[in-house]
Amino acid sequence: MLTLSNVDACYGESRILRKLSMEVPKGKIVSLIGRNGVGKSTTLRSIMGLIKTPEGSIKMDGEELIQMPTYKRVRNGIGYVPQGRDIFPQMTVEENLELGLQPLGGKGKIPDYIYDLFPILPQFAKRKGGALSGGQQQQLAIARALVAEPKILILDEPTEGIQPSIIKDIGVAIKKINEWKGITILMVEQYLDFVLEHTDYLNVMEKGEIVYRKETKKADAAEVQKLMTE
Numbered sequence: 356m357l358t359l360s361n362v363d364a365c366y367g368e369s370r371i372l373r374k375l376s377m378e379v380p381k382g383k384i385v386s387l388i389g390r391n392g393v394g395k396s397t398t399l400r401s402i403m404g405l406i407k408t409p410e411g412s413i414k415m416d417g418e419e420l421i422q423m424p425t426y427k428r429v430r431n432g433i434g435y436v437p438q439g440r441d442i443f444p445q446m447t448v449e450e451n452l453e454l455g456l457q458p459l460g461g462k463g464k465i466p467d468y469i470y471d472l473f474p475i476l477p478q479f480a481k482r483k484g485g486a487l488s489g490g491q492q493q494q495l496a497i498a499r500a501l502v503a504e505p506k507i508l509i510l511d512e513p514t515e516g517i518q519p520s521i522i523k524d525i526g527v528a529i530k531k532i533n534e535w536k537g538i539t540i541l542m543v544e545q546y547l548d549f550v551l552e553h554t555d556y557l558n559v560m561e562k563g564e565i566v567y568r569k570e571t572k573k574a575d576a577a578e579v580q581k582l583m584t585e
């Protein structure tokens with residue numbers, strides 16, 4: 356589905372990713388984990404075309420994306436929820452959701468299943484985004500990325516700063532998005548238990564490269580934990 360091969364990524368002169376390769380198989384839930392600052396968000400930004408990637412290849416369903424502008428990548432079926440969610444606090448929930456239609460040229464409508472997935476959204480439709488809790492904002496950000504009906508959904512730390520009961524809801528929603536719609540999922544996480552419970556494959560990153568990859572059910576949790584803390 357999504358294949359990164361030998362990708363380098365830079366902020367100005369500083370090279371953050373070095374020959375990073377990663378495979379996200381179609382229909383699966385895949386995680387990218389690792390300590391702070393190793394380049395997880397940079398990897399997602401590379402996939403979205405939000406940072407310079409002078410070397411390597413990023414293919415979706417065989418099509419090369421590396422030179423493609425971000426809006427085309429979104430149109431081609433990549434949904435992205437950035438770290439920190441980035442919803443618009445002064446806009447209502449409904450308005451925030453409608454922004455998700457922009458990549459389609461403002462046409463189309465919000466798919467009904469999104470309201471089944473996140474029942475708080477229709478309930479709070481007229482409320483300002485900024486009035487929602489962190490967990491509710493995360494749900495809104497995920498919903499907004501789903502509005503354009505992506506083939507793959509990319510999430511950057513969906514559980515960060517969110518209370519445990521809502522983390523559970525988000526885990527359930529991710530599973531449903533994958534099962535109901537067959538949407539492939541790539542998520543960056545630091546919360547190992549969440550990854551062990553909800554993913555099919557895991558990739559552990561250290562400074563700019565992937566150092567461990569495994570089918571989640573075959574992974575040695577203690578070994579992964581060690582890689583994430585040392």
Ligand SMILES: Nc1ncnc2c1ncn2[C@@H]1O[C@H](COP(=O)(O)OP(=O)(O)O)[C@@H](O)[C@H]1O
Nearest residue numbers: 366369371389390391392393394395396397398
């Ligand atoms: N906008 C930026 N400009 C320069 N360096 C950056 C920028 N964003 C991140 N970095 C650096 O890139 C490295 C990787 O960051 P990031 O991908 O955000 O890590 P992670 O998501 O794994 O915590 C860090 O050393 C960070 O300081």
Ligand SMILES: [Mg+2]
Nearest residue numbers: 395396397438
């Ligand atoms: Mg990050």
